[in-house]
Amino acid sequence: MSRPLIGITAYVEPAGWAVWRDVPATLVPQAYVRAVTAAGGRAVVLPPDDLDADVLGVLDGLLLAGGADLDPGRYGQPADPRTESRPDRDAGELTLLTAALATDLPVLGVCRGMQLLAVAYGGTLHQHLPDVVGHDGHRPAPGVYGAHPVRFAAGSRAGAVMAGVDRVNSYHHQAVADPGGLTVTGWADDGVVEAVEDPARRFVLGVQWHPENDADPRPVAALVRAAAAGGA
Numbered sequence: 001m002s003r004p005l006i007g008i009t010a011y012v013e014p015a016g017w018a019v020w021r022d023v024p025a026t027l028v029p030q031a032y033v034r035a036v037t038a039a040g041g042r043a044v045v046l047p048p049d050d051l052d053a054d055v056l057g058v059l060d061g062l063l064l065a066g067g068a069d070l071d072p073g074r075y076g077q078p079a080d081p082r083t084e085s086r087p088d089r090d091a092g093e094l095t096l097l098t099a100a101l102a103t104d105l106p107v108l109g110v111c112r113g114m115q116l117l118a119v120a121y122g123g124t125l126h127q128h129l130p131d132v133v134g135h136d137g138h139r140p141a142p143g144v145y146g147a148h149p150v151r152f153a154a155g156s157r158a159g160a161v162m163a164g165v166d167r168v169n170s171y172h173h174q175a176v177a178d179p180g181g182l183t184v185t186g187w188a189d190d191g192v193v194e195a196v197e198d199p200a201r202r203f204v205l206g207v208q209w210h211p212e213n214d215a216d217p218r219p220v221a222a223l224v225r226a227a228a229a230g231g232a
């Protein structure tokens with residue numbers, strides 16, 4: 001196969017370049033693109049306002065990128081005032097993900113992407129994690145990453161992908177509460193869900209940390225391998 005095409009979900013944000021300021025732009029952090037490219041894939045940016053099942057026909061894999069909170073209405077809860085949702089992404093991404101699961105396309109969810117996976121599988125989220133764990137170590141301050149120990153279930157996909165790794169970065173204030181139909185296969189030392197997967201599918205993996213920011217972004221490389229091999 002030639003380089004597998006990996007669709008990366010994007011968001012619209014005001015951007016600045018040259019003399020221009022606050023111009024709405026479709027944005028994917030370059031770290032995702034770099035991680036896909038370094039693993040031998042070809043990155044395809046997926047604008048949030050133009051997502052439907054048709055685009056999946058040209059893709060070999062789907063990377064659900066991080067970002068803002070999901071609308072809690074998506075998992076049947078009223079919004080906590082500290083929830084920072086951006087519903088403009090939710091509808092299209094859920095449509096795309098549902099179609100990807102129906103065709104067994106390899107999927108990796110990162111941070112928000114993992115939370116989206118859990119909600120798509122019927123799960124729920126903790127809307128403000130410090131209320132649950134009693135500390136803010138998973139997002140110490142705006143723009144400041146934390147890090148913490150992690151462990152993975154023996155025999156799991158996450159465990160195989162992350163073999164030998166016992167610490168991950170962290171930047172989130174929400175987390176998976178109920179994984180729905182997914183299996184939890186990774187935990188932080190305080191019990192926060194760090195990885196979920198669907199063992200019944202070719203490759204469905206969600207990670208709460210940001211592998212795209214690591215020197216060795218193994219989950220992204222695993223997605224590209226699965227996409228290249230038709231899911232192996």
Ligand SMILES: NCCCC(=O)O
Nearest residue numbers: 068069112172173174
């Ligand atoms: N909820 C969106 C992903 C990041 C966070 O939990 O803060």
